[in-house]
Amino acid sequence: MKSFGQRFSAIFFIILSLALLILGRNQNQFIEESRGYIFDAFIPAIKVVDIPRDATSGFSGWVNRIATTFSDNEFLREENAQLKRDLTSSTELVIDNLRLKNLLKIKDGTVSTITASRIVSDSNSPFFKSMLINSGTIDGVRKGHAVVNEEGVIGRTINVATNSSRVLILNDINSRIPVKFAETGVNVILAGDNSLFPTIEFLPTEEIANIGDQILTSGMGGIFPPDLPVGIVSEISELGEIKVKTTVNLNRLNYVSVIEYEIASFPVLLNPDNAEQESAVPEEGQVQQ
């Protein structure tokens, strides 16, 4: 009897698991919300279990920083001198850019930083590339916000709970990001394939990619602001598959920024009066009564 009960409950839970798998494919609202509640509840447990690892890595990081202070200082001095030289020419370019934008009446979108967050957990799986961060709706994070760090694009939020959010990393098999080639401006899609080198899709046949080409966000889709660094073309296979090495080291993430991009409203090309007049003009082939 006990065996029958055990077998029956196993069949029941197997069917339930299959049902959840099928329902979850269509981004079921209830399942998404349940996920949010569960990972919110587990954040404290993760923090507790993480204490030894955090302490160890904190200590080794401190030792490492002490050991490299001298060489880092030399490097930073040289970099600072170079940046000072670049600053003058960069300022001139910014002024030129602004002047030209004003001439063309181009409106830029606005980028605002919602919050800086710490990575609490990582998928650590070859098939799923996502992570949990310790910011949620309470911090102003919403589904579809871009996640970046000082090096470039990391991903976007796909599930947001009160105190935490799940971020889909740009190399996940489900990730598609509108990007462009920095030099030519050709718009393409960066598709994740679970490897550290996502691929470029939809490159027009007449366009040629070269190793070393820089890839930036195109700003299309309204999630990522334009011109954020994404990566460089690192490999082009004989079959034409273009691999991109991301600017962000996806295996060395500790802190990220969640940003919101608001697209500028399009300039009005026609005023309402002109539009009415134009609509009143009969189209070719129409006979006015």
Next chain:
Amino acid sequence: MNISSQQEKSLGFKAVLPFLTLVVLIVLMVLPYNISILSDTMPYLTLIGVYYWCVFKPDLLPVAAVFVLGLIQDVLLGSPFGLMPLMLIGVHQFVYMQGRQFLERDFIFNWVIFIMLVVGYGVVYWAITSLYYRELLDYLSIIGQILVTIAFYPIITGILGLVRRAF
């Protein structure tokens, strides 16, 4: 507090011990280690845990508990909801169907059975995930995960054995 109530309390904690240790194993699987090789070869710690408790204390790990653990793992891992319960219940039922054949055997016997189990687990996991995404996923990483899981088996079962005996 009399002796009988103390015994009841200790039994109550024993009853949730497998569940708690498996929760800890799930959390260990999702910590941000920042080690590139670990992101693709993280061992199936929960598989080791479920196998261990099913062999040594099957009464303390009912199917419902395995289902809940699977759901927790799906949520923390970011895998499709329902995938891990399906996989872990499969393992639970595999051991359960063997009856007492696995019980009171030596370590090497259990390890050999586990090696066969983890190979099957890896292949089924890869197949279901590929089917879910309708795309053939990279199977090489599964081989890495299987090998690392086999290597981790003595360590994890050793720790779980210490915990079992301590309580």
